[in-house]
Amino acid sequence: xxxxxxxxNGKAVTGEVEGRTxxxxxxxxxxxxxxxxxxxxxxxxxxCTVHLNGKAIKSxxxxxxxxxxxxxxxxxGLAQNxxxxxxxEAFRDNHGLQCGFCTPGxxxxxxxxxKGKSNLSDDEIxxxxxxxxxxxxxxxxxxxAVKAGAQAMGGK
Amino acid sequence: xPEGTGSATGIGAxxxxxxxxxxxxxxxxxTDDINRPGQTYAYILRSPHASADIVKIDSAKAAKAPxxxxxxxxADYDKGGLPCGWQIHSKxxxxxxxxxHFPLCKDKVRHVGDQVALIIAETYAxxxxxxxxxxxxxxxxxxxxxxxxxxxPGAAQVWPEAKNNTCFDWxxxxxxxxxxAFAKAAHVTKIxxxxxxxxxxxxxxxxxxxxxxxxxxxxxxxxxxQNPHVIRLLMGAFVLQIPESKLxxxxxxVGGGFGSKIFHYAEEAxxxxxxxxxxxxxxxxxxxxxAFLTDAHGRDQxxxxxxxxxxxxxxxxxxVNTKANMGAYLSTFAPCVPTYLSATxxxxxxxxxxxxxxxxxxxxNTAVVDAYRGAGRPETTYLLERLVEKAARETGIDxxxxxxxxxxxxxxxxxxxxxxxxxxxxxYFSTLDMALKTADWAGIDKRKADSKAKGKLRGxxxxxxxxxxxxxxxxxxxxxxxxAGLYETGQIRVHPTGSVTVFTGTHSHGQGHETTFAQxxxxxxxxxxxxxxxxxxxxxKIPFGMGTYGSRSLAVGxxxxxxxxxxxxxxSKRIAAHLMEASVADxxxxxxxxxxxxxxxxxxxxxxxxxxxxxxxYPITELEPGLEETAFYDPLNFTFPGGCHICEVEVDxxxxxxxxxxxxxxDDIGRVINPMIAxxxxxxxxxxxxxxxxxxxxxxxxESGQLLTGSYMDYTMPRADNIPNxxxxxxxxxxxHNPLGAKGVGEVGAIGSPPAVINAVLDxxxxxxxxxxxxxASPHRVWQAIQTAKKAAE
Ligand code: FES
Ligand code: FES
Numbered sequence: 003x004x005x006x007x008x009x010x011n012g013k014a015v016t017g018e019v020e021g022r023t024x025x026x027x028x029x030x031x032x033x034x035x036x037x038x039x040x041x042x043x044x045x046x047x048x049x050c051t052v053h054l055n056g057k058a059i060k061s062x063x064x065x066x067x068x069x070x071x072x073x074x075x076x077x078x079g080l081a082q083n084x085x086x087x088x089x090x091e092a093f094r095d096n097h098g099l100q101c102g103f104c105t106p107g108x109x110x111x112x113x114x115x116x117k118g119k120s121n122l123s124d125d126e127i128x129x130x131x132x133x134x135x136x137x138x139x140x141x142x143x144x145x146x147a148v149k150a151g152a153q154a155m156g157g158k
Numbered sequence: 159x160p161e162g163t164g165s166a167t168g169i170g171a172x173x174x175x176x177x178x179x180x181x182x183x184x185x186x187x188x189t190d191d192i193n194r195p196g197q198t199y200a201y202i203l204r205s206p207h208a209s210a211d212i213v214k215i216d217s218a219k220a221a222k223a224p225x226x227x228x229x230x231x232x233a234d235y236d237k238g239g240l241p242c243g244w245q246i247h248s249k250x251x252x253x254x255x256x257x258x259h260f261p262l263c264k265d266k267v268r269h270v271g272d273q274v275a276l277i278i279a280e281t282y283a284x285x286x287x288x289x290x291x292x293x294x295x296x297x298x299x300x301x302x303x304x305x306x307x308x309x310x311p312g313a314a315q316v317w318p319e320a321k322n323n324t325c326f327d328w329x330x331x332x333x334x335x336x337x338x339a340f341a342k343a344a345h346v347t348k349i350x351x352x353x354x355x356x357x358x359x360x361x362x363x364x365x366x367x368x369x370x371x372x373x374x375x376x377x378x379x380x381x382x383x384q385n386p387h388v389i390r391l392l393m394g395a396f397v398l399q400i401p402e403s404k405l406x407x408x409x410x411x412v413g414g415g416f417g418s419k420i421f422h423y424a425e426e427a428x429x430x431x432x433x434x435x436x437x438x439x440x441x442x443x444x445x446x447x448x449a450f451l452t453d454a455h456g457r458d459q460x461x462x463x464x465x466x467x468x469x470x471x472x473x474x475x476x477x478v479n480t481k482a483n484m485g486a487y488l489s490t491f492a493p494c495v496p497t498y499l500s501a502t503x504x505x506x507x508x509x510x511x512x513x514x515x516x517x518x519x520x521x522x523n524t525a526v527v528d529a530y531r532g533a534g535r536p537e538t539t540y541l542l543e544r545l546v547e548k549a550a551r552e553t554g555i556d557x558x559x560x561x562x563x564x565x566x567x568x569x570x571x572x573x574x575x576x577x578x579x580x581x582x583x584x585x586y587f588s589t590l591d592m593a594l595k596t597a598d599w600a601g602i603d604k605r606k607a608d609s610k611a612k613g614k615l616r617g618x619x620x621x622x623x624x625x626x627x628x629x630x631x632x633x634x635x636x637x638x639x640x641x642a643g644l645y646e647t648g649q650i651r652v653h654p655t656g657s658v659t660v661f662t663g664t665h666s667h668g669q670g671h672e673t674t675f676a677q678x679x680x681x682x683x684x685x686x687x688x689x690x691x692x693x694x695x696x697x698x699k700i701p702f703g704m705g706t707y708g709s710r711s712l713a714v715g716x717x718x719x720x721x722x723x724x725x726x727x728x729x730s731k732r733i734a735a736h737l738m739e740a741s742v743a744d745x746x747x748x749x750x751x752x753x754x755x756x757x758x759x760x761x762x763x764x765x766x767x768x769x770x771x772x773x774x775x776y777p778i779t780e781l782e783p784g785l786e787e788t789a790f791y792d793p794l795n796f797t798f799p800g801g802c803h804i805c806e807v808e809v810d811x812x813x814x815x816x817x818x819x820x821x822x823x824x825d826d827i828g829r830v831i832n833p834m835i836a837x838x839x840x841x842x843x844x845x846x847x848x849x850x851x852x853x854x855x856x857x858x859x860x861e862s863g864q865l866l867t868g869s870y871m872d873y874t875m876p877r878a879d880n881i882p883n884x885x886x887x888x889x890x891x892x893x894x895h896n897p898l899g900a901k902g903v904g905e906v907g908a909i910g911s912p913p914a915v916i917n918a919v920l921d922x923x924x925x926x927x928x929x930x931x932x933x934x935a936s937p938h939r940v941w942q943a944i945q946t947a948k949k950a951a952e
Contacts, residue, residue: 020283036191037184039413041361042446046870049361077184090182094174097838101668102181103361103413109182128878135870137361137414138668140845140907141878143838 008072010035011079019066026050028066029076037077037106041135048134051107052076058114060133077106080113088154089113089147098147100138108134108144116152124149163749168681172834175673176687177666186411189365189382194439197367198227200429201285202442203275203292204451205267208301208523208863209314212265212294215275220291225284228436229292230276230428232264237431240422240487241396243388244494245639246326246519254326254519257317259487261397261424261431267296268316268486269523270864271451273424278432278440301523301863305460305483308520316486316521323521325484326493330501331514331577336466339475339512343466347549353537354933355458355483355856356849357873358530360667362413363444364453368429372437376404379430383409384419384665385705388642390697392422392490398431402697405430409695412667416846417529418453419667420707421490450868455856456530458483459496459537463545471555473564475512476504478541482519485526492528493519498578498638499534499626499708505575506542507586507624507800508564513576523863529707531846531908535625540933543621543913547920557917558599561622562590572894579626581798582894584826589889590622593802593824596887605806615809616819617922620802621914627902628797628893629708645792646710647702648718650679650726652785654771656764657689663703664715665694668842669904670835671711675719677831678898682723683763684750701788709902712831713797717896721789729785730766736777737761737769797893797901801825803844803910805918811926814941816852816919818880823910824887828901836903837886843907844884849876850908851915852934874934927951 003018010033017032029035029052038061041049045063052061053075080087089112092098099105108131115130116122122130127148128141136144167173180186217229240259247253262273275292279285302314308323316323340346362382369378377400383389386407394405412419429440444452459482466474482496501515532539546564550557565586566573573581594600602618609616629635632643649661660679664671676690693699706715727747734752735742738759746753753760769776770785806820823840830836853874857866867873892899912933919935920928927947931939 022283030191035184036188037186039188039362040190040445041363042870044446044869044871047361047446077182081183086179086182093182094178097175097834099178099181100670100838100842101360101362101414102177102186102411103188105181106184124883125879128881131878135361135875135877137359137416137846137875138842139838140841140843140884141876141881142841142845142884145878145883 004067006066006070008069008074010074011076021067023066024062025064025066025069026061029061035076035078039103039106041103048111049104049107051110051134053110053114058111077110080109087113089151092151092154093147096143096147096150098139098144104134104136108136112148112151116148116155118157120152120155120157122149122152163681165681167687168677169831171677171832173673173677173687173832175670176676177670177672188362188411188413189367189380190443192367192380192410194367194369197439197441198278198280198436199282199285200432200440200442201277201282201289202273202425203277203289205270205272205274207267207296207298208270208303210267210296210298212263212267212274213297214295216293217275220277220288223284223288223291225280226288227278227280228432230262230432231274232260232262235260235262237399238397240424240427241392242488242493243490243641245641246328246493246497248326249329254493255317255320256488257319261427269525271448271525276428276432278436303522303524303858303860303863305458305481305520305522308522309518316523320521325488325519325521327518328497329514329516332512333514335512336475336477336514340466340477343474344469345467345553347465347545347552349545349548350462351541351544352932353457353459353461353540355527356456356530356854357450357856358416358418358453358456359875360414360416360418363446363449364419364423364425365443366426366429367439367441368433369439370433370437376406377430377434378406378408379426380408380410381426382412382419384412384415384667384707386665386695386697387663387703388705389422389426393427393430397427406698409665412665415667416531417456417533417707420705421454421528447868450873451865452525454489454526454528455485456527457537458527461541463541465545465549467549467553471553471560471563473508473510476510478504478515480515480517482517483524483527484519484521485524486521487526489526489528492526494639495529495534500538502577502579503535503538503624503626504542504577506539507566507622509566511576524858531843532905535905536909536912539621539623539909540913543623543917547917557620558594562587579796582795583891584624584798584800585889585891586622586800589801589824589826592887592889593804593822596824596885597804597806597820597822599804609808615811615922615925616806617809617918617920618804618806619914619917619921620804621910621917622802623910624798624800625905625909626796626798627709627905628713628793629710630796631794632792643792644704645790646704646714646718647700647788647790648715648722649701649788650719650722650786652726652767654768656685656767658683658685660690660692660719661700662692662694662715662719663700663705664711665706669706669711669839670832674712674831674835675716678716678719679723685763709904712898712900713893713896713902714791714793716898716900718789718791720897721791722787725787725789726785729781729787730763732777732781733766733769734761737775794895797828799825799827799901799906801906801910803914805914807915807918807922809919809922809940811944814937814944816935816940818848818882818915821882822885823907824889825906826889826891826901827903827906828890828893829899830888839903840886840907841884843905844911845876845881846908847911848881848915850933851912852936853880855934
């Protein structure tokens with residue numbers, strides 16, 4: 003089996019994978035980072051969203067081997083020293099989650115979406131989150147949360 | 159139960175959720191996140207045909223594939239079938255047809271996705287690879303797919319014992335009274351509508367792990383369930399014959415349910431059964447494609463309704479004829495959805511004096527259909543509110559006035575409907591008035607003109623609805639065919655140092671019980687909310703429970719917790735009286751402190767808790783040590799939330815695209831514990847209702863029975879840019895028969911909204927002469943309706 007090496011949440015990791023293993027399964031099954039979820043098999047729902055070299059990607063839509071040498075951040079790597087990232091905090095403050103299943107992907111997508119933009123309109127946020135499905139919240143509070151999170155991040 | 163103490167974390171406060179930290183940091187533990195030592199993986203080979211005889215299954219090659227542990231088929235399966243939890247009787251008194259439903263098909267497959275073989279291997283990939291080596295020879299037979307045609311003579315038969323594919327032919331109400339009222343009606347409005355089939359699509363696909371302990375002979379099932387005790391009861395008693403004492407069912411964090419995770423599914427039984435056979439844990443996780451094929455679908459009724467009115471537009475009688483799709487088998491609660499959850503709601507918010515409904519349940523070669531958020535009540539609400547709208551147009555009475563004119567008056571409660579239910583409280587006038595004001599109903603003409611100037615068509619639509627939930631009084635549902643009780647349990651364990659664990663038989667899969675129930679108990683016992691933990695979802699921890707559905711968790715589960723809390727306070731008072739050397743009658747409990755009335759003697763709750771476990775100075779001859787109480791609460795009646803939803807849309811006549819501009823929901827959900835959480839429930843429900851009205855539909859190919867909408871590429875889920883901001887209002891009348899005054903909030907959003915959206919679309923299209931539209935009002939359908947109306951006008 004080939005091996006793959008990448009940096010996940012700041013730590014170098016190496017693992018044996020089958021050629022067909024998806025990045026999301028490498029994260030979940032080999033690294034036990036089960037915060038990244040699988041909600042579909044057609045790259046449509048965004049539950050598996052992580053950051054690859056700083057940008058949101060769907061980790062079900064790429065092979066683990068394709069991430070060779072990449073820097074990956076998963077939801078587990080977002081909070082620093084037990085302090086929630088401002089976007090996580092904003093989701094809690096605005097009740098932007100219910101069952102929590104879409105949430106890791108939603109938060110990772112949101113962080114990437116608002117990078118460099120602290121004042122997004124509702125419409126921009128709604129279009130920007132088009133690749134992430136939430137069945138619980140009706141999106142109303144997610145939009146509020148992303149707005150608040152963007153402001154708290156101050157364009158960073 | 160008092161109003162609450164007004165504490166910042168008590169009843170009525172929008173406390174931030176306790177569960178959020180773990181979900182936001184990726185520490186939630188969903189079933190697929192659990193792995194057991196020595197675990198194997200299961201893949202299920204499913205039928206590619208809608209209807210076929212299984213001639214032969216050759217798994218010799220697959221059995222030798224790398225990593226394969228076992229391959230099991232219907233021939234190996236020696237246990238029971240999946241039971242149905244509700245029995246309906248037909249008009250003639252005969253019981254419904256209940257065909258067998260084995261978790262692995264024996265000799266025939268009856269829908270695409272039916273279970274044919276279970277492949278167990280060391281890895282999931284190996285199980286899936288091996289499945290491809292299994293050679294199944296099928297003899298295809300003609301399927302019946304169309305609900306409209308399934309009961310016609312000559313239709314293919316799903317089950318030989320169900321003649322004309324009819325499971326039951328049921329009715330309710332007074333036919334003679336209805337016929338008499340129709341005979342003297344000044345006007346009759348008729349409508350034909352379709353409540354299309356939906357696929358619930360909780361974002362977490364179903365999963366199940368069966369585990370078997372060789373030492374004790376105990377089975378454990380981890381499953382994505384809304385009601386672990388119900389699964390234990392059904393699977394243990396009816397399917398696998400495992401006594402409750404040897405079967406533990408755990409439903410850990412569950413990623414949404416919306417009804418689809420109530421039911422006992424084949425895969426739960428299969429992994430548990432197989433774990434006993436291979437003596438290793440067996441894990442199965444559905445992928446989304448399997449979920450589309452095998453999760454219980456929702457809705458799927460076709461209805462014809464007729465409304466008789468007098469010359470002033472007062473409703474005299476209602477007559478309804480419904481065909482409801484059951485799919486190929488009977489799912490756990492399927493028969494009660496079109497009957498006791500649908501037809502009993504036909505009075506709605508109106509004082510219609512006579513109602514008669516007939517419901518035929520039909521088998522087809524499709525996935526099973528069962529409760530989906532609202533379950534029967536959205537179907538009835540859609541029927542009623544489309545009918546009332548049409549009646550307003552036909553009679554020329556204003557559509558708001560016709561509703562107001564027929565509302566059940568505020569002073570008529572308790573109100574007995576002609577279809578079994580007795581409403582305890584409500585005020586439909588206030589929710590209507592609030593909604594009209596919030597939505598600026600009066601200003602619509604100006605907004606219509608603005609849209610027109612841009613070449614768009616604006617419309618506004620209304621729905622005034624009612625639901626029956628808080629499910630349910632056991633004796634009542636028992637008399638209606640339920641095979642279970644529908645009470646709930648609550649247990650409160652006060653620990654020696656004063657922290658508290660609350661055990662609830664309800665289950666949270668997004669509803670925030672860990673917070674709401676902690677608020678209740680923190681308020682009631684006067685202790686900090688941080689000291690209260692809420693535990694749910696494990697049959698080894700919770701005494702018993704019926705789970706979460708039918709908007710019952712607070713009204714029934716919360717009431718059980720209140721009852722248990724009452725018992726804790728009663729016992730604590732006796733301990734406090736002993737400590738303060740006072741008579742129990744003189745002891746008062748408030749804000750976490752026991753006092754003797756008229757003195758300065760007091761003992762805090764923490765001291766009482768410690769004394770209960772360290773009973774050195776204790777009334778030991780009269781009272782047992784310890785402080786833990788359990789209550790079973792059986793509700794006296796259903797609860798009846800209601801309200802008014804108003805939707806405003808803009809239609810692009812060139813493309814048929816409908817944009818929802820505004821949505822206003824003013825609901826009466828009874829007492830609210832956490833307004834933030836309650837609003838969130840309404841947002842989510844409304845989004846699902848907008849999904850039904852404009853986007854979602856499950857479609858099967860009528861010839862082959864193949865599911866045409868089997869992925870997110872074909873089944874249109876509401877996304878962030880399909881849903882507007884939602885304005886939520888609240889006008890409370892308290893439930894009169896539970897200690898909290900709570901009615902329920904989980905389903906109102908999905909019940910009230912679809913007709914508000916469709917009525918808005920029809921209002922927008924009125925100038926073009928469009929009179930009807932079928933859900934979902936997709937751009938294609940709207941565009942076509944516009945073209946047809948244009949042609950007719952030419
Ligand atoms: S799991 Fe990756 S998009 Fe759905
Ligand atoms: S919170 Fe449940 S799917 Fe988004």
